[in-house]
Amino acid sequence: MALLQISEPGQTTAPHQRNYAAGIDLGTTNSLVAINRSGQVETLPDSEGHHLLPSVVHYGETQILVGYPAQRLQAEDPLNTLSSVKRIMGRGIDDLKTLKNMLPYEFDGNTDSHVPRIITRQKSVSAIEVSAEILKVLAQRAEQTMGEKLSGVVITVPAYFDDAQRQATRDAARLADLKVYRLLSEPTAAAVAYGLDQQSDGIIAVYDLGGGTFDISILHLNKGVFEVLATGGNSSLGGDDMDHAIGEWIIEQAGIGKIDHFLLRHILIAARKAKEELTNSASTTIQLKYKELDLNLKLDRELFNALIKDLVKKTLMSCRRALRDAKIKTSEITNVVMVGGSTRVPLVLEQVGTFFDCEPLTELDPDRVVAIGAALQADVLAGNKPDQELLLLDVLPLSLCIETMGGLSEKIISRNSPIPVARAQEFTTFKDGQTAMAVHVVQGERELVSDCRSLAHFELRGIPPMTAGAARIKVTYQVDADGLMSVMAEELSSGVRADITIKPSYGLTDTEIESMLRDSMSNAKQDIDARMLAEQQVEARRVIEALDSALAKDGQELLLENELNQIKRARDSLQQSIHSANADALKRGIKKVESASEEFVARRMNASVKKVLSGKKIDEVDV
Amino acid sequence: MHIDIKQNYFELFELPVDFRLDQKSLHSAQQRLQSAFHPDRFVSGTEQEKRIAVQKAAWVNEAYETLKNPVKRARYMLHVGGLELNDEHETTSDPAFLMEQIEIREELDQCRNCQDPMRICDHITGKLDQRSQEYATKFMDLYQQGYLEQARQVSRKMQFVERTLEQIDEYQFDLEEDLI
Numbered sequence: 001m002a003l004l005q006i007s008e009p010g011q012t013t014a015p016h017q018r019n020y021a022a023g024i025d026l027g028t029t030n031s032l033v034a035i036n037r038s039g040q041v042e043t044l045p046d047s048e049g050h051h052l053l054p055s056v057v058h059y060g061e062t063q064i065l066v067g068y069p070a071q072r073l074q075a076e077d078p079l080n081t082l083s084s085v086k087r088i089m090g091r092g093i094d095d096l097k098t099l100k101n102m103l104p105y106e107f108d109g110n111t112d113s114h115v116p117r118i119i120t121r122q123k124s125v126s127a128i129e130v131s132a133e134i135l136k137v138l139a140q141r142a143e144q145t146m147g148e149k150l151s152g153v154v155i156t157v158p159a160y161f162d163d164a165q166r167q168a169t170r171d172a173a174r175l176a177d178l179k180v181y182r183l184l185s186e187p188t189a190a191a192v193a194y195g196l197d198q199q200s201d202g203i204i205a206v207y208d209l210g211g212g213t214f215d216i217s218i219l220h221l222n223k224g225v226f227e228v229l230a231t232g233g234n235s236s237l238g239g240d241d242m243d244h245a246i247g248e249w250i251i252e253q254a255g256i257g258k259i260d261h262f263l264l265r266h267i268l269i270a271a272r273k274a275k276e277e278l279t280n281s282a283s284t285t286i287q288l289k290y291k292e293l294d295l296n297l298k299l300d301r302e303l304f305n306a307l308i309k310d311l312v313k314k315t316l317m318s319c320r321r322a323l324r325d326a327k328i329k330t331s332e333i334t335n336v337v338m339v340g341g342s343t344r345v346p347l348v349l350e351q352v353g354t355f356f357d358c359e360p361l362t363e364l365d366p367d368r369v370v371a372i373g374a375a376l377q378a379d380v381l382a383g384n385k386p387d388q389e390l391l392l393l394d395v396l397p398l399s400l401c402i403e404t405m406g407g408l409s410e411k412i413i414s415r416n417s418p419i420p421v422a423r424a425q426e427f428t429t430f431k432d433g434q435t436a437m438a439v440h441v442v443q444g445e446r447e448l449v450s451d452c453r454s455l456a457h458f459e460l461r462g463i464p465p466m467t468a469g470a471a472r473i474k475v476t477y478q479v480d481a482d483g484l485m486s487v488m489a490e491e492l493s494s495g496v497r498a499d500i501t502i503k504p505s506y507g508l509t510d511t512e513i514e515s516m517l518r519d520s521m522s523n524a525k526q527d528i529d530a531r532m533l534a535e536q537q538v539e540a541r542r543v544i545e546a547l548d549s550a551l552a553k554d555g556q557e558l559l560l561e562n563e564l565n566q567i568k569r570a571r572d573s574l575q576q577s578i579h580s581a582n583a584d585a586l587k588r589g590i591k592k593v594e595s596a597s598e599e600f601v602a603r604r605m606n607a608s609v610k611k612v613l614s615g616k617k618i619d620e621v622d623v
Numbered sequence: 624m625h626i627d628i629k630q631n632y633f634e635l636f637e638l639p640v641d642f643r644l645d646q647k648s649l650h651s652a653q654q655r656l657q658s659a660f661h662p663d664r665f666v667s668g669t670e671q672e673k674r675i676a677v678q679k680a681a682w683v684n685e686a687y688e689t690l691k692n693p694v695k696r697a698r699y700m701l702h703v704g705g706l707e708l709n710d711e712h713e714t715t716s717d718p719a720f721l722m723e724q725i726e727i728r729e730e731l732d733q734c735r736n737c738q739d740p741m742r743i744c745d746h747i748t749g750k751l752d753q754r755s756q757e758y759a760t761k762f763m764d765l766y767q768q769g770y771l772e773q774a775r776q777v778s779r780k781m782q783f784v785e786r787t788l789e790q791i792d793e794y795q796f797d798l799e800e801d802l803i
Contacts, residue, residue, distance in 0.1 A: 152666065181663075181666045182663060182666065222650070222654070317799070320799075321796075321799045324795070324799075325796075381663060381666045382666075382667075383667060391657065391658050391661055391663060391664075392663070393657060393661070417684070417688060418684045418687070418688070419681075419684070420661075420662065420677045420678075420680040420681040420684065421681050421684050421685065421688075422678065422681035422682070422685065423685070445793075445796075478677065478678070478681060479681075480662060480677045481661065481662040481663060481677065481680070539669065539670065542667075542668075542669050543669045543671070546668065546669055546672065590670075594669075594670075594671040597671075598671070601671065601672065601675055602675065605660070605675065605679055608659065
């Protein structure tokens, strides 16, 4: 079963059927979707030819608009037109204070949820729901273009996204009814787009200067395996700041004293236009007519460079720090990848080239490069390229810690550890008969818990009562390949598994997600039930198929007769219930098969380790 | 689920229990194992397969991280050699070593107020790196001769030095934070 995929990575049971898998760049300002269209991976345009979809959603009385139509309403209906919600993905109500200037919305104060909700005319919505609307439009674009349903998607996230932000992104995809193969970090996607995974070894710097954010990532590539060595940046620095710099210069030159919102808007639009023109020409003229104002200013590149010099320098400071963080010397950098529209600015290109002493890669459109990389990886994960061994290893972006006495944080898993990763810790009880305990998990590098991001409170219950200090509770923290954490707990002397209740600090509970799903469907109850049932049926078939093929291969060799019989019984009873219309019964049946075959699956994995190490190539391993 | 691919990390990567580790062999073994067990290989698999793959891949990563880092490797070798280790209750009482550590701390504290703290940090780091090398050699000798208890004491010093290096790193991180 599991090991089937070792010989044919990601291959599903019907080998000749092509799976359509898309890559999605869910950006702060703009989003994109890309897919492999008959051998060529490219971003997809809408019916008007726009590849970029502005990450803007407008909530009308009953209607929801996404992208350009929503953006056009931004000026006249700002409170119901939501943009830049990526900034509050996985964030709590407290965080809104610091983000207030960027997000001029009304937030719902009367809510039990930990997730901030924005009040719109239609309903109050979370960033997750807004992102889901954007994802739906992109998925629809891909499905219309290909004429097929998507089998799965790869969605990119910033490399530094914490657990809550990644979980929020996954939840958004779930609301949009998309299967996420993998969350991929944006810089890794950019490097993949340039085919850097094909080279054997190198250290890659990904310089991503967008409209409102700057990210620098240092990646290590070794024989097709990417590791993120370090990330850094500034979440409020980008091309918009360049527009502001020019805008201020315009205001100063024109001697404008009083500025209203509309004038400022006009000035910024003119500034942006000037910036873009200076990419290809040495000078430009800024013309602006507004009420009695009639401006005609000349701006050349030299002056423009002087205006943005400090901004660029700030980004280079972040680069320096990221290099040190990664313990890498500038001379070791083999490639520099440019991402984000603002990297078109000549001064940026020149300074980055000088800093890294390396000609930056610019052949691909810097706006599209992340989506293209995501689509390439989606194609591999969907099993369309069985010969390709592309494996992207990520690292944990922020250390995982628990709260100890006095509000101090104790590191459990350090930042930059390759993921998946698991680490166990032993606790004991401090009272006689104690049966419960609480663990507060945070993410961050600071000593005080209050300076870190709270992830969740875990409550362990069902610890067998013993004298104080006698219980040995092993708590295992695990982070999966997407960077998402889970916790398991076990009392070692009795082997009893503790029940864990998770209270995510900033995430949605399962009930909230379910009610959102319900909201998003017309025939709520029936639709959801049908979807649940279909999901379980697919999973049940997959389980049976995988089990059968594994049993046929080495059931005889690895199992005793009674073990084999036990597995077969569970399998047959699942087979019988597959056509029943009861999702819960199917779920239980799958669980039974899983627990009956757990040991078998583990033995097969263990058996294959030797083969993997004996020097054979993966696809030669006979499993 | 109980994970027992192989109990010993050295055996997992098919490497001899030796402090002088061939980083290249370690890295390539790690990659071959990850290529086989990474959850990305199981995106179309069942939930159970995905779960087990995450656990296996995590185990391989843990083994890799332990052997890659010299201090962790030293401690792990002592564990393999049969010593019970307890980081919290082990101390070192070598006066010369403690003196030196205190001096380094003071030097670090003072550099907060000086002209070029980065340069001084680099200087201290250089000194500590040299110490690490010395201790590593010493550890290797003692371990090979079977003096595990003495080797354990050296490994404690290695841990101290590593922690100080980490603190310098964090301090430099803060310094840069102010500049950005």
